[in-house]
Amino acid sequence: MRGLRQLLGKPTAEEPAVHGGVRVLMVCMGNICRSPIAEGVLRAKLLRAGLQTQVQVDSAGTHGYHSGEPPDPRAIGVAARHGVELAALRARPVVPEDYTRFHWLLAMDEANLDWLSSRRPAGTEPRIGLLMEHARRHADVREVPDPYYGALAGFEHVLALVDDACEGLVERLAAELPHSRPDDPKA
Numbered sequence: 001m002r003g004l005r006q007l008l009g010k011p012t013a014e015e016p017a018v019h020g021g022v023r024v025l026m027v028c029m030g031n032i033c034r035s036p037i038a039e040g041v042l043r044a045k046l047l048r049a050g051l052q053t054q055v056q057v058d059s060a061g062t063h064g065y066h067s068g069e070p071p072d073p074r075a076i077g078v079a080a081r082h083g084v085e086l087a088a089l090r091a092r093p094v095v096p097e098d099y100t101r102f103h104w105l106l107a108m109d110e111a112n113l114d115w116l117s118s119r120r121p122a123g124t125e126p127r128i129g130l131l132m133e134h135a136r137r138h139a140d141v142r143e144v145p146d147p148y149y150g151a152l153a154g155f156e157h158v159l160a161l162v163d164d165a166c167e168g169l170v171e172r173l174a175a176e177l178p179h180s181r182p183d184d185p186k187a
Helices: 002-008 034-049 073-081 110-118 152-176
Strands: 022-028 055-061 104-107 127-130
Touching: 022 034, 022 110, 022 152, 034 055, 034 073, 034 152, 073 152, 104 110, 110 127
Parallel strands: 022 055, 022 104, 104 127
Antiparallel strands: none
């Protein structure tokens, strides 16, 4: 469904058309665990903050192992228990155009940050960093650990870290956007 909306160019609360807004790409290795959780959590927080029409969010992987696949069932389940829908998402690899299309490329860990930085095309200037740089309650944590080979508790831990970091990111985006709330009559 997400791909159809993109092809048709029809904005929805989940997939806004951002003109003059901000685009954020969440990045992990396979795009089936951490980055789709981060995409879903950030979308939900933007919706609650009234910023969903000003910020577009997507996710991708540094490796195309799982291209076209939905997120890991454990990620879908954990997110759903917290009111975040991931089932419609599909994995895709980072492509060179992402460096010009997105303003922010946020990696889940140092290895993916290094990968993104080393492949940045000349002449592009997206902000490349770690998602956890925006965390408040987990400010001492730099990376979102990969839960793929572990137990369900690892996915819960990932969601808690991502939730904190996305909260901080929404605050930063709201401060940087020209109008912090599109439905605010004072904006």
